[in-house]
Amino acid sequence: MADLDTLPAFLETLDTEVRDAADWGEVAGYIPELARIDPAQFAISVVLADGRLMRAGQYAQRFSIQSISKVFSLACVLARFGESIWHRVGREPSGDRFDSILLLEQEHGRPRNPFINAGALVTTDELLAGRAPKEALSEIIDFIRTSAGDSDIHFDAEVAASETETGHRNRALAHYLLSFDNLRNPPELVLGTYFHQCAIEMTTDQLALAGRGIAGLADAPLKLSEVKRRRIAALMLTCGHYDGSGDFAFRTGLPGKSGVGGGILLAVPGRASVAIWSPGLNAWGNSRVGTEAAERLARFTGWSVFG
Amino acid sequence: MADLDTLPAFLETLDTEVRDAADWGEVAGYIPELARIDPAQFAISVVLADGRLMRAGQYAQRFSIQSISKVFSLACVLARFGESIWHRVGREPSGDRFDSILLLEQEHGRPRNPFINAGALVTTDELLAGRAPKEALSEIIDFIRTSAGDSDIHFDAEVAASETETGHRNRALAHYLLSFDNLRNPPELVLGTYFHQCAIEMTTDQLALAGRGIAGLADAPLKLSEVKRRRIAALMLTCGHYDGSGDFAFRTGLPGKSGVGGGILLAVPGRASVAIWSPGLNAWGNSRVGTEAAERLARFTGWSVFG
Amino acid sequence: MADLDTLPAFLETLDTEVRDAADWGEVAGYIPELARIDPAQFAISVVLADGRLMRAGQYAQRFSIQSISKVFSLACVLARFGESIWHRVGREPSGDRFDSILLLEQEHGRPRNPFINAGALVTTDELLAGRAPKEALSEIIDFIRTSAGDSDIHFDAEVAASETETGHRNRALAHYLLSFDNLRNPPELVLGTYFHQCAIEMTTDQLALAGRGIAGLADAPLKLSEVKRRRIAALMLTCGHYDGSGDFAFRTGLPGKSGVGGGILLAVPGRASVAIWSPGLNAWGNSRVGTEAAERLARFTGWSVFG
Amino acid sequence: MADLDTLPAFLETLDTEVRDAADWGEVAGYIPELARIDPAQFAISVVLADGRLMRAGQYAQRFSIQSISKVFSLACVLARFGESIWHRVGREPSGDRFDSILLLEQEHGRPRNPFINAGALVTTDELLAGRAPKEALSEIIDFIRTSAGDSDIHFDAEVAASETETGHRNRALAHYLLSFDNLRNPPELVLGTYFHQCAIEMTTDQLALAGRGIAGLADAPLKLSEVKRRRIAALMLTCGHYDGSGDFAFRTGLPGKSGVGGGILLAVPGRASVAIWSPGLNAWGNSRVGTEAAERLARFTGWSVFG
Structure with a gap:
């Protein structure tokens, strides 16, 4: 040492x-x-x-x-809902790219882990739980601000807008999850929340x-x-x-x-x-x-x- | 605690x-x-x-x-040859079964890690290094005996024979590795060594x-x-x-x-x-x-x- | 005979x-x-x-x-634009399910052939060519009516609506194609056209x-x-x-x-x-x-x- | 015309x-x-x-x-044993390289069709049917000679030897098939027959x-x-x-x-x-x-x- x-x-x-x-x-x-x-x-x-x-x-x-935000959104989900998230997402390394849709097909819509994009979308969907995106986003950013002891932490609206416009692969993943009934909120709300949490x-x-x-x-x-x-x-x-x-x-x-x-x-x-x-x-x-x-x-x- | x-x-x-x-x-x-x-x-x-x-x-x-023997054979290879093994085998979780040949094709004969069968065959091949299987096997079992402080540790000849006779998938992996030039010793010698180390x-x-x-x-x-x-x-x-x-x-x-x-x-x-x-x-x-x-x-x- | x-x-x-x-x-x-x-x-x-x-x-x-409509939409595209469609879609059997997204990832967004769903979406997108869905749909149904010599052929609005509501996997495919720049019209317009052509x-x-x-x-x-x-x-x-x-x-x-x-x-x-x-x-x-x-x-x- | x-x-x-x-x-x-x-x-x-x-x-x-020999060996098998071969090999395009082992894993050892290497090995294995390779090879070459009306058609021994020495991937396929019990004769006999039929x-x-x-x-x-x-x-x-x-x-x-x-x-x-x-x-x-x-x-x- x-x-x-x-x-x-x-x-x-x-x-x-x-x-x-x-x-x-x-x-x-x-x-x-x-x-x-x-x-x-x-x-x-x-x-x-x-x-x-x-x-x-x-x-x-x-x-x-x-994607570092995925750690915080997972922490929020675990804090709010306990371990129920593991019914919807696995805990295994994926052996594939972060935005791969391939394994998702082979494993029938259950993402390998909460840190690949598909898994993070499920985590965000779980956190959303029928609420408005604003509420879930408040929960995530409040968690981060309190953890950091610093209220001067914000979303970058331009980055969020940029991803909303170009995040076609994430949009594909969301609809794909929905096709396996592994998305509960409307895709656009989940994606909007996700793009904003990433834009912190x-x-x-x-x-x-x-x-x-x-x-x-x-x-x-x-x-x-x-x-x-x-x-x-x-x-x-x-x-x-x-x-x-x-x-x-x-x-x-x-x-x-x-x-x-x-x-x-x-x-x-x-x-x-x-x-x-x-x-x-x-x-x-x-x-x-x-x-x-x-x-x-x-x-x-x-x-x-x-x- | x-x-x-x-x-x-x-x-x-x-x-x-x-x-x-x-x-x-x-x-x-x-x-x-x-x-x-x-x-x-x-x-x-x-x-x-x-x-x-x-x-x-x-x-x-x-x-x-x-397969627990794979830890000891890897330790022997690292002790004898240092880090050269990593030119031939990766360090990533595979996301597939232990005896999968699938990823090996997609990744052109470089096994994902030394603990799936294909990777362990490469490790054993590296350890063999042109020697007779007996010598590599002595090295592995001596390593284990010394580590345990117990010389009463042996190969189970019947298990080794059983695998030699039925290990078709491992044999396929060995020939497949050879087709990518990622096996240096004759497949049968590598397999013989491998089946014996597993039969400890x-x-x-x-x-x-x-x-x-x-x-x-x-x-x-x-x-x-x-x-x-x-x-x-x-x-x-x-x-x-x-x-x-x-x-x-x-x-x-x-x-x-x-x-x-x-x-x-x-x-x-x-x-x-x-x-x-x-x-x-x-x-x-x-x-x-x-x-x-x-x-x-x-x-x-x-x-x-x-x- | x-x-x-x-x-x-x-x-x-x-x-x-x-x-x-x-x-x-x-x-x-x-x-x-x-x-x-x-x-x-x-x-x-x-x-x-x-x-x-x-x-x-x-x-x-x-x-x-x-999916039989895919034959007619392909015929329309070939009639209108000639062979340019083959820059965007292949001519090989897929070896996978009709709605598979897997190969699409491995082949970087170029569907294997125009008869799997991803390929048919590209064909419809090519036919759409910036026009309103209504125009492309008129072209397809006119082609079919004229071919059959029968004007009493129609879309089933309820089937189209049913697919629009539940076609999550096709929606995923469309966004996925877009992520590889292999969709030129807005996904919802392509999907709307596609769901209607299928509902003939x-x-x-x-x-x-x-x-x-x-x-x-x-x-x-x-x-x-x-x-x-x-x-x-x-x-x-x-x-x-x-x-x-x-x-x-x-x-x-x-x-x-x-x-x-x-x-x-x-x-x-x-x-x-x-x-x-x-x-x-x-x-x-x-x-x-x-x-x-x-x-x-x-x-x-x-x-x-x-x- | x-x-x-x-x-x-x-x-x-x-x-x-x-x-x-x-x-x-x-x-x-x-x-x-x-x-x-x-x-x-x-x-x-x-x-x-x-x-x-x-x-x-x-x-x-x-x-x-x-590989053109695969047509003739298939014809021989169909002539001798009828349609039983289809229990062991499929009739679908593979969507993969001729020597791919990947699909074989996904489909549990049943090759997609008799014209990819794995499927041809099964065909040759079926034809061999416990006989010496020489007999099966005689059957194939006699079929070809009779079909051509020309007895001056032979094996190229050097090409056969060349493949025997370097055909590691085919060897891997044979052992892999065996691991799924989809090879009945010893791999070396099947491979020897196969390499010779290819060397006509x-x-x-x-x-x-x-x-x-x-x-x-x-x-x-x-x-x-x-x-x-x-x-x-x-x-x-x-x-x-x-x-x-x-x-x-x-x-x-x-x-x-x-x-x-x-x-x-x-x-x-x-x-x-x-x-x-x-x-x-x-x-x-x-x-x-x-x-x-x-x-x-x-x-x-x-x-x-x-x-």
Whole structure:
């Protein structure tokens, strides 16, 4: 284990070194608003168990959390409805792309896990539960704001509009789920809620603070039960990076969840909550430089759930 | 965390209660020697970090470790050749059955991970490295004997012969790998080695002791480097129970590896090495009662890699 | 070759015998309006090259032609735009269910052929070409009316409404095609047109008469060029019965197109146009008794494109 | 219909024009003996119903018939055992590569049709029926020699040896079939027979003559019943060009069977038997220039089963 007093210096060095990255990866092209972002950006924020916040790079820059929101919507669903969601969605890695419709056909409309798009649509549908999208969205953003202890967290209306206009594959997934009776609210309401939850924007500081509950840190404003926390962490480790989840677990030993906006949330159980951001993506749709930074952070700190 | 002094009593209760299991599952039918075994059997052995060995049930009964041997052969390959194996096999959960040939076609002969059969054949092929099967097999069994501190561990020749005769699907996998130039030794030598390593028989006591190195216990006779240990544990957690890996991680929070002989090896990093055995299998090919016992043990002890 | 003067008697016998069918199959359950139909019905109409019309059973009963409309919409597209459609859709049997979305993912949004649902949506989209659905629908129904020489052919508004309400999988396919830029008109317009074309209802008499052009009969009011006619027949033979196309070709030797309404259109090039109807379906979604009747007709007449 | 007296001149022109082909395609790389062949070769032989033999190009050059042998082995099986083969193999186009193992897994070891490799192995296995490979091979080659009226047709021992040594994927298929109990003779015997039947070499003259029975020409020395002939033709049309079968049917309107040696056998029912050869292949593994020549021949002659 590294001396955590040296962590700020390590983060500064990390920030300097990753900026020499020959290859930042490419930003997500399929969401017009995200396609315009400069990939050559980086930020990292670490909240330790003792409450210290350390960071480097563009930690004040807001970015679209996208699929990282799936962790929070799942937490909301588990809090509100308990374990009933597992009748509608599985807990297995998918072995396929995040937006794959293929397995959904083979498995008769039951998505493999809540972190691929189809599974997240079911989670959002469960949370919606006949309410107006506004109410479910309030619940999600309130959960995040309270977790972060920061009310200055918002939806980016333009990103949400951009996805609403171009999210054809998600729309296909929603209708497909409906064809298997695995969607209860009207597709457009579920999609509208989903596109907005994905369009929440946060800084790495805010995201790291919001992750304290999932990491099980003592001073988290919103605590999750041990069982829920462990289960969410297990899902993050096995399914949090789509078809690159196994590799991420192999390289970092840490539960993480990525988003196509380039963010990664890492839960270091009992020790730290970490947010990393770099918008260029690798072949699996995960932040390229962010993944590298996570691996180097894990190596430096010795953090790994595997002891 | 439970008081571990109460663990022996818990294991006794567990043994009593699982024996009331209405459904023991079914023994593996495709290996004739295993098909004859009575499914209504159970054993559990736990080695703690302080060296104490606790157990219940039929802990002196030898059983065929089958796919659990993949953990040991991988450890041998990593010890002998370092990380070169990853050029030939991936680190992702497969989302398919243990003996699936389907993904192998889609991914041009590179198995998803070293714990599905195709990946284990590649691992064994790497270990063989032009040597006679006897030499590679000596290396694996010596590794296990030394790890367990027990030289009374052997191959079951009849199980090996049984698989040699009926292992048509593994034979298909080997030739298929060869067609993609991902097998270097003659298929029959690789298969012979593989069938023998799977036919090693051990008691839960022996297996729990042999797992100490992978669990990172201080008194393990054979220690693995921290990096290797963590990586093997990550693979166990994400891929150790075939297409039921995600569910196992969700329910136990522990790295584990199952075999169709009904065994499960659990690594509780820094705390314990656990072996469970019950030969009846669930739909994914993992021990049915064993999985349940693992979940109850995790709940009782509070052990989980997720803090 | 049978003496065709005996055909009327054969058809009467056929009608009598198939009504003893122990198993009529099941009507399509996923379209509510069709789910109510009694499966124990049968009709057959044959138009010969010399103009004679022979028939048996409930030949005056209108039924929903469903996917048989895909032959007519394809003919319309080929007539209006020539061969450009082949840039957007293939000509291969699919090896999958009629509404499969799986292959569409593997082949990046280019449907295998114009007779599976995804391919038919592309065909309809091509025909729509920016026009109002009404105009494209007029074109299709005018084509059918003129071909049949009968203006009393209409859409069944209730079936169309029924599918509009419940056609979630087709809606998913449309959005999925759009995500690959293989849909040019708004999904709802394409789907509306598609659901209406499928809801055309005809008697077997009308359908057999409408098929004269595709069968290349001399007295067809609407003639297709030889090239077009042959190509449509080739597609019917290889792809006209979904995943049962090979078996249908093997058993009858004739190009045919089925619909889930229980209809089958057979083109016997230069010799006859045949329509069969029996609403109960087999496992592939083709008329069960209709398929049997087609096979017996082919055997009796000696008709087969294979000489 | 063209005047067939002009056919010889057409064939000469065809031969001249295809030799200007910018792209001959690539010879099959996976069979060493075939990999050495110059792709820039072409031959065509046509036997008409009246017995006339017309040809152009290198019609005296022997080539490896490879998968075209599947037509003859199927004819032998049907002749000897009737329709029992259909319990073991289907009659549907596969939608996958000729050597795909994927569908075999999804369909539990029953190959889609007798013209993909897995299905041909089952056909050969059925024909073998416990006999020595030599006997089954005698039966196949005698069938071909008698059909062609030419005893100077032989196996190319070097090609057979080459495939025996490198046919790993076929070996995988055989063992895979065995794992589903869909192989009755020892894999090595089936494979040995199969590799030899594929290694038969013929000129286009010989192949066209041998195809007379399948084309149903009056002067065929070996006649098939009408039912058998039609069924084989139906299979050729729907499955004869692997995953390019639909396209071939669309372009030529004729039943055909290709081989990776670059040969194509066309059956024009009642009219002609055609053999084409050009060893360079297209993306589907069918002769590139040969396919083009078949299409131009069909256009010139007006031959099409679709009237």
